[in-house]
Amino acid sequence: MGQLLHNVHVLTMNPSLDRFDNGCVAIEGHTILAVGDAGLAERLLIPGLINAHTHIGMIPFRSLGDDVPDRLRRLLFPLESVMTADLVKASARYACCEMLLAGTTTFVDMYYFEDDVAQVVKETGMRAWLGETVIDFPTCDSPEPHGGLEYAKHFIPAWLGED
Secondary structure: OOEEEEEEEEEOOOOOOOEEEEEEEEEEOOEEEEEEEOOOOOEEEOOOEEEEEEOHHHHHHOOOOOOOOOHHHHHHHHHHOOOOHHHHHHHHHHHHHHHHHOOEEEEEEEEOOHHHHHHHHHHHOOEEEEEEOOOOOOEOOEOOOOHHHHHHHHHHHHHOOOO
């Protein structure tokens, strides 16, 4: 069954950046069927926002040591070394909910346990470009330096082609 969003200001992202101050949008599934003028507008309708740089598994470390010189090596890398898949997954759920509430529907992420992040993305219906961390020392999800490359051998084929 289709959906009609009405009484909205519509800002399109088409080549001419059309705008409808008293707009409506007809949707069927994931397809926009029509956009146009409708009547009195009370809300603003824009495309979902895109966050182009995230590490959503790092939610537990938000603002930790922002004012500390070399905080990556002094604070974050030691804490990340004991990070777990469960904590990354819980952090991803929190971050996805927070982004959706703010109008963000798509994000680009790089961190650890990206299989778990991908599962959360699928559960929430968001869209994401995900990549496993590749770094020159052992990490929480790989005992070898550059282990993210080995992780990617499973991760890429497992999620390739997902919406």
